[in-house]
Amino acid sequence: MVDYPVIRDGAHKMSKLSKLTWLITRGLSVSTSCEKEDKEIGNGRYLHLSSWYDNDDNDDRYTGRRSRTFASRAGGGERTASAERSRTRRTRGTSNNDSERGARRTEQQQQRQKNLYEKRTTVQSSGGEQSSQSLSSIDCPHFGTCPGCVVSTNIQDIDVIESAKLYFSSQSVQKHAIPHNRKDRKRYFHEEEEEFYKVIIPSSITSWRSQAKLAVAPTSTWSRSSGATIGLYARHSHDVLSIPECKVHHPSINRAVEMIVEATKKVRTPVYLEDTGEGLLRYIQLQVELSTGKICLTLVMNAEKLKECQPHLSFLVKELKRMDDKRRCGIRYGVIAMTPAVIPYLQEIRLGGIPSMVHLLFGNFEGFSEIAREVREAIPEGSKVCEMYAGVGLLGLSSLLYHGKLKADGKLDRGLKWLRCRPKNFDSGKTRGDKQWRGKNQQSRRNRDTSMKDLMDKMVSSSNTSDDMSTSKDQPSVTYTVANAASALYQGQALGADVLIVDPPRKGLEEPVLQQLCQPRNSKQPYVENANMLSHLPRHTINWVNDVRTLIYVSCGFDALARDCDQLLTSNAGWKIESATGYVLFPGSNHVESVVVFRR
Numbered sequence: 001m002v003d004y005p006v007i008r009d010g011a012h013k014m015s016k017l018s019k020l021t022w023l024i025t026r027g028l029s030v031s032t033s034c035e036k037e038d039k040e041i042g043n044g045r046y047l048h049l050s051s052w053y054d055n056d057d058n059d060d061r062y063t064g065r066r067s068r069t070f071a072s073r074a075g076g077g078e079r080t081a082s083a084e085r086s087r088t089r090r091t092r093g094t095s096n097n098d099s100e101r102g103a104r105r106t107e108q109q110q111q112r113q114k115n116l117y118e119k120r121t122t123v124q125s126s127g128g129e130q131s132s133q134s135l136s137s138i139d140c141p142h143f144g145t146c147p148g149c150v151v152s153t154n155i156q157d158i159d160v161i162e163s164a165k166l167y168f169s170s171q172s173v174q175k176h177a178i179p180h181n182r183k184d185r186k187r188y189f190h191e192e193e194e195e196f197y198k199v200i201i202p203s204s205i206t207s208w209r210s211q212a213k214l215a216v217a218p219t220s221t222w223s224r225s226s227g228a229t230i231g232l233y234a235r236h237s238h239d240v241l242s243i244p245e246c247k248v249h250h251p252s253i254n255r256a257v258e259m260i261v262e263a264t265k266k267v268r269t270p271v272y273l274e275d276t277g278e279g280l281l282r283y284i285q286l287q288v289e290l291s292t293g294k295i296c297l298t299l300v301m302n303a304e305k306l307k308e309c310q311p312h313l314s315f316l317v318k319e320l321k322r323m324d325d326k327r328r329c330g331i332r333y334g335v336i337a338m339t340p341a342v343i344p345y346l347q348e349i350r351l352g353g354i355p356s357m358v359h360l361l362f363g364n365f366e367g368f369s370e371i372a373r374e375v376r377e378a379i380p381e382g383s384k385v386c387e388m389y390a391g392v393g394l395l396g397l398s399s400l401l402y403h404g405k406l407k408a409d410g411k412l413d414r415g416l417k418w419l420r421c422r423p424k425n426f427d428s429g430k431t432r433g434d435k436q437w438r439g440k441n442q443q444s445r446r447n448r449d450t451s452m453k454d455l456m457d458k459m460v461s462s463s464n465t466s467d468d469m470s471t472s473k474d475q476p477s478v479t480y481t482v483a484n485a486a487s488a489l490y491q492g493q494a495l496g497a498d499v500l501i502v503d504p505p506r507k508g509l510e511e512p513v514l515q516q517l518c519q520p521r522n523s524k525q526p527y528v529e530n531a532n533m534l535s536h537l538p539r540h541t542i543n544w545v546n547d548v549r550t551l552i553y554v555s556c557g558f559d560a561l562a563r564d565c566d567q568l569l570t571s572n573a574g575w576k577i578e579s580a581t582g583y584v585l586f587p588g589s590n591h592v593e594s595v596v597v598f599r600r
């Protein structure tokens with residue numbers, strides 16, 4: 001995932017800001033139910049106020065459901081077909097097990113490519129009829145001046161993808177590729193040459209941004225009644241550039257920003273002025289609930305306490321609510337994002353098997369769902385899975401929900417044996433130790449502060465109740481430990497795991513994690529799932545990932561990925577590269593998210 005540049009740029013400058021979350025429900029103007037979060041931006045605290053805007057549910061103009069357009073580049077059909085061909089070929093020459101798994105994956109991938117292609121080439125007209133149309137451009141009026149996008153057409157012709165293609169087709173990588181996937185198979189099979197590094201545009205190229213963090217500046221330094229300018233920092237400056245017609249924003253975001261600008265003008269909200277450090281409203285964050293078009297609005301204020309924001313905050317909220325009543329697109333209810341208080345308010349609408357609450361954290365949830373799909377399909381059924389750098393655990397959880405179900409061919413997938421998730425910072429230090437539960441009936445109620453447990457609980461139970469496919473009776477064991485990846489590894493969390501999923505931040509794997517993965521397998525080390533069983537061995541001789549056969553590396557930083565791949569492939573650990581796929585998760589930007597599958 002990428003941090004939105006505007007916040008990253010400004011974050012280090014924050015000093016006096018404190019973060020509080022604020023809960024409001026319909027009918028209440030302001031509740032002072034505030035919660036100070038431990039989390040910090042840069043070196044300062046900040047005030048964080050969340051509330052929901054609801055675009056009129058009955059009007060699809062606001063949800064973007066009808067007006068949404070899906071785009072594809074010219075030649076998408078050919079690319080789809082060739083990807084299908086290549087996937088079919090990949091299953092050749094493998095052992096029985098491999099070919100079964102390969103065939104299953106091929107079928108699923110074909111269906112997925114077909115769905116994606118259909119989705120991208122379909123525009124729903126306002127009358128509800130479907131017409132086919134290909135779009136190859138984001139066609140945004142702000143392109144050029146706005147720092148958000150670097151390309152408007154030929155979305156995948158960006159530097160980082162070119163580098164990734166070159167890297168993965170290089171000799172040094174290809175000699176470690178699993179033979180039937182090698183790029184030089186042309187020589188053996190007289191097949192047309194294709195890129196080893198496949199590139200997929202997993203969502204629409206417009207309206208994909210479901211989360212936006214925007215800077216706020218006064219429109220005029222002389223008059224408060226001129227209101228706020230809301231947008232991105234212009235290149236190489238801290239001047240805020242308004243982008244009201246941004247084409248990559250979900251339409252709900254643009255509508256909400258327009259309303260906030262109007263409201264700040266009306267109630268003369270003091271807006272933060274960088275030169276003097278005075279004023280209140282500094283940033284806003286908008287997160288769209290895709291299924292309804294509702295917006296969760298977070299106001300970041302230049303204040304340490306809520307009362308410092310008054311009376312301006314109440315005026316602003318009242319005005320927003322007044323506009324809501326008039327336009328039927330305002331506040332419905334408020335939530336504290338991702339804390340236990342949120343859960344009763346969230347609708348259990350599942351997107352690709354994941355409850356809707358999780359998508360709030362992703363810039364392009366639809367696109368990330370496609371990555372989750374590749375990850376879960378690369379996991380053999382019956383596996384024991386460990387996920388590191390888990391964040392909210394979307395990848396592992398999505399695998400958990402996918403496996404163990406009745407498949408289209410009528411066979412019951414054996415499911416996963418267990419899943420161990422290792423995020424670092426989810427609960428802001430509230431969770432102590434391991435919280436473990438087995439299925440939905442044996443849930444620990446020990447610590448009501450553990451929001452992650454509630455969330456996971458909700459996810460697992462919703463997966464079991466709201467799907468008409470039958471599930472396996474043997475619920476896999478799921479554990480969730482808050483720890484950094486290296487210490488989780490040394491606690492023995494990956495012992496016994498067949499599959500390791502890693503989705504590290506941009507800087508890549510931590511050195512100790514990489515070192516362990518580069519160690520040769522020790523055939524003399526007994527198979528154990530718990531570090532206590534190895535207490536008789538000197539710690540430095542233990543291979544903490546000894547049983548891992550599949551490594552699924554999801555990367556948001558190509559440079560670090562290339563560095564880590566080099567080390568993995570040149571080590572004696574026996575890694576071979578099965579596939580490398582680039583997802584253009586943020587169309588328009590020079591960014592690619594890669595999924596690399598290693599086996600040994």
Ligand SMILES: C[S@@+](CC[C@H](N)C(=O)[O-])C[C@H]1O[C@@H](n2cnc3c(N)ncnc32)[C@H](O)[C@@H]1O
Pocket residue numbers: 001388389390391392393394395422423424425483484485486503504505506510556
């Ligand atoms: C790219 S995100 C992964 C998102 C994840 N796939 C999800 O579903 O939310 C990387 C995550 O790793 C976490 N992280 C950063 N450094 C870490 C470390 N040393 N150990 C464990 N997790 C870390 C970050 O906080 C972030 O949540």
